[in-house]
Amino acid sequence: MTQLSAAQPLRNSTPDGSSKTLYGGKGTRRITVRDIAVAKERGEKWPMLTAYDAMTASVFDEAGIPVMLVGDSAGNCHLGYETTVPVTLDEMTMLSAAVVRGTSRALIVGDLPFGSYQEGPVQALRSATRLVKEAGVGAVKLEGGERSHRQIELLVESGIPVMAHIGLTPQSVNAMGYRVQGRGEEAAQQLLRDAKSVQDAGAFAVVLELVPAELAAEVTRVLHIPTVGIGAGPETDAQVLVWTDMLGLTGGRVPKFVKQYANLREVMGNAAKAFAEDVVGGTFPQDEHSVH
Numbered sequence: 001m002t003q004l005s006a007a008q009p010l011r012n013s014t015p016d017g018s019s020k021t022l023y024g025g026k027g028t029r030r031i032t033v034r035d036i037a038v039a040k041e042r043g044e045k046w047p048m049l050t051a052y053d054a055m056t057a058s059v060f061d062e063a064g065i066p067v068m069l070v071g072d073s074a075g076n077c078h079l080g081y082e083t084t085v086p087v088t089l090d091e092m093t094m095l096s097a098a099v100v101r102g103t104s105r106a107l108i109v110g111d112l113p114f115g116s117y118q119e120g121p122v123q124a125l126r127s128a129t130r131l132v133k134e135a136g137v138g139a140v141k142l143e144g145g146e147r148s149h150r151q152i153e154l155l156v157e158s159g160i161p162v163m164a165h166i167g168l169t170p171q172s173v174n175a176m177g178y179r180v181q182g183r184g185e186e187a188a189q190q191l192l193r194d195a196k197s198v199q200d201a202g203a204f205a206v207v208l209e210l211v212p213a214e215l216a217a218e219v220t221r222v223l224h225i226p227t228v229g230i231g232a233g234p235e236t237d238a239q240v241l242v243w244t245d246m247l248g249l250t251g252g253r254v255p256k257f258v259k260q261y262a263n264l265r266e267v268m269g270n271a272a273k274a275f276a277e278d279v280v281g282g283t284f285p286q287d288e289h290s291v292h
């Protein structure tokens, strides 16, 4: 596969108001996979968050988050399923369309759900085409290294940028559980083969989930496409977290790699209780909330 980067020098200070850096840039046009390649060349680190709805996405867009993933983690974080396995392509299309509508600058990546690409490259292309045409995403993501090579190749040949995802691949929870991947020499070699395979297939970036920090650092050094870590240590080019985890909205246990930046569960619960007490006690609405 021909790559986007490498050969010719890349620049992203264009007259159309594009940003100098992915985060903190002043640009207003939507970020592209080409901008992502520039960031790797410059050694620039960047943040990615998941989003599942237009309003939340607009908050992150205004905060300058350059890349948003409409993750199939919507399964357990938005739709009330136990895992990501039951999520359908119809659901991902609807959620992705909402996130695209709520944003103007971020690159929106739509996660292909379980069962929408495993049959082969043709099924993958059909599914990815729906996310691009019906939802308007700028790229799609799918799980698997060597095993997804042919799917990635056909999507990229067809003009759809692909973010790959290796290490812990949650759609395979029934086969592998939620366990650290790449521990031991053999597993480390497999992870390196997977990383090179998705790069060779033309992926513009690769998520490394729950792999030892030293191995993630090695993959990041070896690849010319950016690595996006989640539970993969500090050396990856980018970091991603599930938004409900990092804002303290997810109920129950969260993975140990999560850093919690707010406690929305407490904020929202307290607000709901205050409203309920106002209603029950007759202190809401007041005259200022009424029409005459």
Ligand SMILES: Nc1nc(=O)c2c([nH]1)NC[C@@H]1CN(c3ccc(C(=O)N[C@@H](CCC(=O)O)C(=O)O)cc3)CN21
Residues within 6 Å of the ligand: 072, 073, 076, 077, 084, 168, 170, 178, 179, 180, 210, 242, 245, 250, 254, 255, 256, 257
């Ligand atoms: N809320 C949420 N956050 C996520 O990061 C996330 C999802 N959901 N759903 C889709 C996948 C599944 N992910 C998971 C799920 C569980 C673990 C977990 O239980 N990890 C253990 C470590 C296991 C080990 O040491 O082998 C942990 O305590 O972090 C990790 C990632 C990441 N993704």
Ligand SMILES: CC(C)C(=O)C(=O)O
Residues within 6 Å of the ligand: 050, 069, 070, 071, 072, 073, 074, 111, 165, 207, 209, 230, 240, 242
């Ligand atoms: C955890 C990220 C990488 C993901 O795939 C998701 O949110 O679905």
Ligand SMILES: [Mg+2]
Residues within 6 Å of the ligand: 071, 072, 073, 084, 111
């Ligand atoms: Mg996912």
